[in-house]
Amino acid sequence: MLFNSLQYLVFLPTVFVLFWITPHRFRVPLLLVASYVFYMSWRPIYGLLIFGLTLGNFLLVPLIAKATEQKDKKWWLGVVVAANLITLGIFKYATFSLITVKDTLNLFGVQFREPHLHIILPLGISFFVFEFIHYAVEVYRGKPLVKKFFDFALFASFFPTQIAGPIKRYQDFIPQLDIPAKFKWQYLDEGMQLILMGLFKKVLIADNLALVSQAGFSHPGNFSSLDLWLITYAFAFQIFFDFAGYTDIARGSALLFGYKVPINFNLPYIASNVADFWHRWHISLSTWLRDYLFIPLGGSRCSQWKMYRNLFITMTLGGLWHGAAMHFLVWGAYQGILLIAHREYSRLLEKSGLAKSLLQSKIYHAVSVVVTFHFVCIGWVFFRAENMQDACAIISQLVQAPAALLHFSMQQLSVLQIRDPIVFPALLIILPILMIAQPVVNWLNDKRFYLSPPWALQVGVMVALMCLLTIFSPDSSPRFIYFQF
Amino acid sequence: MGASAPVTMANREAAGDLRHSCRESGDNCVVSCFLENFLTSRSVIASIIFAVVCGLAATFDFARVPAEKFPESTWTGWAIQDFLSAKSAPDVVFLGSSLVLVPVAGVDANFLNRRLDGSQHHQSAYFESRLKAKTGRAVRSFNFALPGEMPSDAYLITDFLLNRENKPKVVVYGLGPRDFMDNLLPNPGATDPYRSLIRFGDVSSMIDRMTPDWIDRLNFNISRTFYLYGLKQDLVAEWVQLASKQLSGLMPVPAGAKPYSVEQRRMLLPDYRPAELNRAEAYFRPSKAEHFADNLAEYKKRYAHVKWDTFTSQMRFFAELLDICQQRGIQVVIVSMPITDLNRSLIKDYSWEAYRKSVHVLSTVKGATFVDLQGTKTFNVSDFMDTVHLHSGGGKKMLDLVVEQMAQDKAVRTALELPELDNGSKNRSASSQSIPEKRVADAGRSAL
Structure with missing residues (x-):
């Protein structure tokens, strides 16, 4: 769904009205559902990707906080960052890497036919992967964990910033979810x-x-x-x-x-x-x-x-x-x-x-x-x-x-x-x-x-x-x- | 371009500053909060003013241009302008896609022995001449066949344009299987003819068939509700014209340089104005030998996985076209256009049978004259320029056969005010005789 499309012209006001008539405690789940609808309107299967990454990070990052030894913290941080970067690498850079290998080998006269991977780049992956890495590093540096899964999932999938940022900071975004706001014309x-x-x-x-x-x-x-x-x-x-x-x-x-x-x-x-x-x-x-x-x-x-x-x-x-x-x-x-x-x-x-x-x-x-x-x-x-x-x-x-x-x-x-x-x-x-x-x-x-x-x-x-x-x-x-x- | 301070941890308070602490409490809060600033809300006032502007523009028909003044030159636009500018209605109108357009215009290039501008030539001089030779009656024809024209487009042409003083006596409609089973067309409302034709009438009663996708229907409804949105193509065209005039003065083409031709611009920007056709841009030229082009790859895509929704929808438009013609007293001649066996082999047998039978049955039930050129086996691959389009030689053969059958058909002769033929046995087209009347009628009713 593009911001400059009629679909968005229908989607946004609908979510807007639903949001403000919904009691505060249901607003995060509502926005989460809306964000997944927004994301999956392009390719439903990739909803699993963003959900999988969210769940993985939500479960793994606390291990960084729990580790008592600095080297354990570092190890877990390495695991989380590597998992995120490998996912990004597979979807975004696998084909490029194979072509680069092929071109390099060709320079030395070695014939190499790269396999055709048929990978379609998931929308916004570069943005939400960077948000996950930011979260992991901040926790490693001693910042607090996000306790609620829905809050964390919304941080990664929030539809206005899901596809092309801006890349959010969780310390700025998550606290806003807790404030029981009343509608204001402003x-x-x-x-x-x-x-x-x-x-x-x-x-x-x-x-x-x-x-x-x-x-x-x-x-x-x-x-x-x-x-x-x-x-x-x-x-x-x-x-x-x-x-x-x-x-x-x-x-x-x-x-x-x-x-x-x-x-x-x-x-x-x-x-x-x-x-x-x-x-x-x-x-x-x-x-x-x-x-x-x-x-x-x-x-x-x-x-x-x-x-x-x-x-x-x-x-x-x-x-x-x-x-x-x-x-x-x-x-x-x-x-x-x-x-x-x-x-x-x-x-x-x-x-x-x-x-x-x-x-x-x-x-x-x-x-x-x-x-x-x-x-x-x-x-x-x-x-x-x-x-x-x-x-x-x-x-x-x-x-x-x-x-x-x-x-x-x-x-x-x-x-x-x-x-x-x-x-x-x-x-x-x-x-x-x-x-x-x-x-x-x-x-x-x-x-x-x-x-x-x-x-x-x-x-x-x-x-x-x-x-x-x-x-x-x-x-x-x-x-x-x-x-x- | 305005910029505000970035939201960071340092100004978390700023992030929360929009948070509202209501003065009321309890249930009153929601209502009072809502109404508190309603009348001072900039977006509410702006929306109201915008609605008023749209309303005023609609009331005073602001910047409305005549329907036939198209924002862009296209095949359809040229044909409509030419049709409406004629002093009287033509006797015979051709409908169809490029399957009809290409051979009919190609024959004329040979017949008149000169190149013909596709944007300007909308008659069939050869057909007129052959019919006159055959019947002694001079008729005026108009070729309303357009590239990509679907039965839904032919229906709109018939409904919106072939009426009152513009009503012809006979419509000759050439059909091919692509007209009912084109996978590359998302919906009937996606054609170039559709965009031009909806300027001439109201399609709201059939919009669910023209644009089955809800978002297209929403777009249609918004364009009907908001005057400026509905008129946007015309307004943009007017604006561009005005701006071009101003720019010609401010930034003229440098002395000694030539403005880019349409071909040059098309090379640079192939996706810009894909349906555009300018005067003197597409010519039909006299030719004898035609090069055969293999377009099977394109048709493989068109025929792959027949969408039965599209098929039934287009068949319904076809049936309704026949109904309208019947109501208006226009005799229709349906020509089942020949295609090569190569192309036919791409279509599954049941799809082919569904197409053939439906067209034949509907034509017969609705009182149209049916000319089955596909069934005659008169055409072979040497008559074609690719796997579906007849070249000028094949087109000549096609028009000869059509004229032959029209001249012998009682209904056509009546419509063209020709004297009746003596031999009653010749009053029907050959293919119509091949199916018993009752069976056709029954099949037609079940098909509908």
Whole structure:
């Protein structure tokens, strides 16, 4: 069931009404049933998978807490983490591993025909497996266990966050289940606003930009280097609005029941360096990677070389988490290299004794934002390209852009020659608006505009969004990009 | 794009801050809590305003466009516009899928010896000429055969368009087994013709058959309830047109460059507007030798596991089409279109028998003229361009046989206001004679 489908339009209000007319003690079981219905509407058999993992973790994790010796605790933690990762590995990486083995053996002239596994990736598995690992590690670190099975099962399967996060923390989520809440219109208002805004981002922005990136990334040879930059920008905004839209709908849906789930984005394209970008992009994943991969590897409290190694491993595995393909792995490694380069650059600046006033100037900040955005965009090429060959071809085209700019003419822009769909020629208007919108929203945030916007404005925006979404809703519901992960 | 503070352990209180402590207690609490903020709820007020906007838009017919002004150019759209723009009704209308469209238009390309634009050519000049030669009567024909047209679509064409001043005298409907047993079609409402045809009438009485899936029915009902939702395709088309005009001024095609053709765009975005057909995009060309294409793989998928729900539903639409024609005094000629033995071998015997018998029985019971080209064994594989579509040569043979039988059929002659033939024995089509009248009638009643 997709958030942008009619099924969800029926499902969500039904669960919402049932939830608020149900006595408090039955609400968790109700949401649990609803969450399993939501999950099994795709492939009923995979309901067993999420249930099995939930039960396994619920039974095994207490063994970590019960163990008195540290090495026993560690052993049980290893068992739980391995069980989760093996499950993820089988479903997500088995085929990829076999192909990689085959390709490697072929390099040495050894013929190997990999078996065809016919594995269908269960929706959301990467997200709920990470939530289970987080729970196990936190218990290992001395945090309390979840006593009630239904609470724990709902933590893993809660339908608003089940398929593509945000990755929740049980310490934040579970206590909310115990509060006997009474219905408040505020839940509906804030939830509806988020859902409408999320749908707007997905349906009106991301899905339209998807046409541009689909054409560009599947036929890069048909476009000039300047076109490919525009197409890459388009994808940068497509993936942002697609995932941010999904997250808004997830958060809005959760709010309808009075629950808060973490945010995932905070204006990532105004980041002034790559580290800042990762504090703003897919926050629930980046903090998970920090807490459960980077820090256990040694974090930054070690030698510089080791810290860089930890960064590189963390980001590369983070890339691989997105998908079992070489281009995701390379994207992750690229992010790792960027983070290391940024640290080195910062160190050099410090050493060079450049005037603080220059580093803190608005011009330097603006240039940093633009440069960071372009580095991130180059990363998106690896992320979006259908394979490494295409990614390399596109990158080699992109680097020719400065030369193309020297002899710039409008004829170089093929996007202006595609008049249908109109999003192609409109790119030259849409992209600058989207780029400018980020600092404008940031400015409004600073002014705390969103805390108390005028009542009439809120209603007006909601009515406008309802009308726009009614008119521009697609006949079929394109999937969210992050559903594949 | 707004961002708020992340929910972490540090601000657990913030997570709970939405939690409500009610001032009332007991049973009063629920009611008072519910009503407390009802009138100040932004989402409630916004929903009310939205409903009012929809109501006002419906009252004033906001942005409503004529039914024949389609948001997108398609085979169906072109055919309907052409049909409705004619000064008078045609005498003969052809219905059917590509099984009829391809040979009928292909024959004309050869007959007129020029390429014919598929979006614009909606007649059968060869048929008109042959019928005139055979009967001395000049008729005007209209080819309403469309790619993928199912009996449900043919029914809608008949019900919504072949009426009043647009009523023809004769309908020639070519049928093949795919029309009743296409596995690739999820439901009758999933065809391109359906999307265009529902603009011309109300399908609510048959919506459970057109879209058996509850979610499609819900979609239909929402589109009827919310004016803006029901009109969204037209509104989007209008908006795109307006935006295109503005963009042409702001972001024109660079001087010296040519806008992308539809073919170029289709290569880049194959899934964008799959049903689109533009003027001068699909031509039927004069040809002598035809290359035979093997499309068995496609038909294996179409025929695999016959869905009897689809079969009976489409057969019912077929029967209702015959009923409507009977009520309106339109004589129907059912042509059982030939397919190759290769294609026939993909269909299980009982499915094939069910198809053959049902079509024959219904046609006879409902007073249609039945022309059985499949049973004649006149056609062989050399008449086909693939395993089901006749090429122009096969099409010529097909039209010759159809004209031959129509010219001899009493009911058709009456409908076309032709003088009666002397020889009474020729008043029925050959295949109709092969089954005793009573048996057909009985079988027809049980089939229904």
